[in-house]
Amino acid sequence: METFVLSNRQALCKITTSDGYSGWGEAVAENAARPVAAMVERLAEYLVGEDPLPITRLWQILVRGGFYRGGPIMGSAVAGLDQALWDIKGRVLGAPVHELLGGPTRDSARVYAHTGRSGDAGDPVLARQRVAEGYTLLKFAPDLGPVKFLDTPAWTARFVDAVATMRDAVGDEIDLAIDFHGRLGIAQSRRVLPLLEPFHLAFVEEPLRPEHQGMIGELVHASSIPIACGERLYHRTEFRTVLEAGVAIVQPDVSHANGITESFRIAAQAETYDAQLAPHCPLGPVTLAASLQLAFAVPNFHSQEQVIDIHDPSAPALGIIGNPEVLRPVGGYVARLTGPGLGVEVDEDEVRSRVDDGALAPGSPVWAHQDGSYAEW
Numbered sequence: 066m067e068t069f070v071l072s073n074r075q076a077l078c079k080i081t082t083s084d085g086y087s088g089w090g091e092a093v094a095e096n097a098a099r100p101v102a103a104m105v106e107r108l109a110e111y112l113v114g115e116d117p118l119p120i121t122r123l124w125q126i127l128v129r130g131g132f133y134r135g136g137p138i139m140g141s142a143v144a145g146l147d148q149a150l151w152d153i154k155g156r157v158l159g160a161p162v163h164e165l166l167g168g169p170t171r172d173s174a175r176v177y178a179h180t181g182r183s184g185d186a187g188d189p190v191l192a193r194q195r196v197a198e199g200y201t202l203l204k205f206a207p208d209l210g211p212v213k214f215l216d217t218p219a220w221t222a223r224f225v226d227a228v229a230t231m232r233d234a235v236g237d238e239i240d241l242a243i244d245f246h247g248r249l250g251i252a253q254s255r256r257v258l259p260l261l262e263p264f265h266l267a268f269v270e271e272p273l274r275p276e277h278q279g280m281i282g283e284l285v286h287a288s289s290i291p292i293a294c295g296e297r298l299y300h301r302t303e304f305r306t307v308l309e310a311g312v313a314i315v316q317p318d319v320s321h322a323n324g325i326t327e328s329f330r331i332a333a334q335a336e337t338y339d340a341q342l343a344p345h346c347p348l349g350p351v352t353l354a355a356s357l358q359l360a361f362a363v364p365n366f367h368s369q370e371q372v373i374d375i376h377d378p379s380a381p382a383l384g385i386i387g388n389p390e391v392l393r394p395v396g397g398y399v400a401r402l403t404g405p406g407l408g409v410e411v412d413e414d415e416v417r418s419r420v421d422d423g424a425l426a427p428g429s430p431v432w433a434h435q436d437g438s439y440a441e442w
């Protein structure tokens with residue numbers, strides 16, 4: 066097993082077996098790439114000498130074998146190794162991962178695009194460009210910046226205006242979603258969400274910080290807007306809380322929530338609450354491929370996030386795989402991946418050439434309110 070840290074947002078692991086198979090996983094938590102890589106190396110000690118095929122048995126050891134468990138560092142390390150084990154299993158058996166999970170359940174998977182980085186205004190010009198490229202679901206974070214505990218009527222009016230501008234820009238045939246990044250609290254959300262009802266949003270994401278997820282039921286009942294969350298939850302037991310509260314969409318990150326193995330179960334769990342799966346993925350093409358394998362395996366798939374520019378073959382993130390064309394959407398959908406394992410071929414030479422041994426730039430900024438106190442990004 067070998068780890069490769071490329072940045073604070075991208076790191077990979079590779080498992081090679083004694084009979085010549087190899088599998089890749091994307092093992093990273095944004096802002097903690099090296100701690101996750103260290104945990105991957107620790108956990109890989111459990112795998113040395115083992116048969117890689119009984120993944121669920123190995124997964125139990127990876128998750129529970131160290132006595133202490135849970136959280137993003139462990140969850141991301143297990144996720145990377147779990148993806149690599151599924152990649153190996155698919156290659157040994159000559160099948161894509163979704164076939165091994167009982168699929169396919171569909172022929173193509175809907176992906177969505179961002180129309181403004183978090184903190185920027187949602188950009189109506191970019192939104193129209195994305196629609197022209199074929200996307201039917203767009204996500205944005207309009208003009209948020211640091212949000213006060215309860216902001217002014219002027220802030221609320223600007224925000225509602227920005228959402229109206231985006232709806233006007235794309236029309237009613239396109240789905241729109243908003244990511245709040247945990248910036249609103251209960252009080253502000255209860256005030257704002259009912260005002261957004263006329264725009265018929267596909268969902269609003271993470272209105273609350275993850276430590277407040279236990280109260281998310283209050284927001285489910287505050288408006289008719291579907292609530293989505295889960296990029297900072299890592300296990301079924303954490304998803305049970307928000308599903309019982311009535312969220313419509315769960316968003317485990319297949320590189321944080323203990324891998325394909327656990328995310329598949331989270332999808333099945335969500336199905337019993339009439340909720341759908343929309344995996345979080347601001348990461349690279351290996352995580353995207355692992356996420357798409359789930360899309361083709363579960364019945365209750367909603368949509369797939371992605372941030373690599375899949376319309377630009379020279380996009381930097383895609384340079385680490387040799388077959389980027391398999392991830393390219395047509396009309397906003399990616400065709401079923403048919404290659405073995407995760408379905409992407411990692412270019413190991415390219416990965417090695419991108420390894421960064423120096424100081425890593427932060428994976429996300431730290432924000433402050435006007436008085437200097439901490440503000441959610």
Ligand SMILES: [Mg+2]
Pocket residue numbers: 244246270271296
């Ligand atoms: Mg998000």
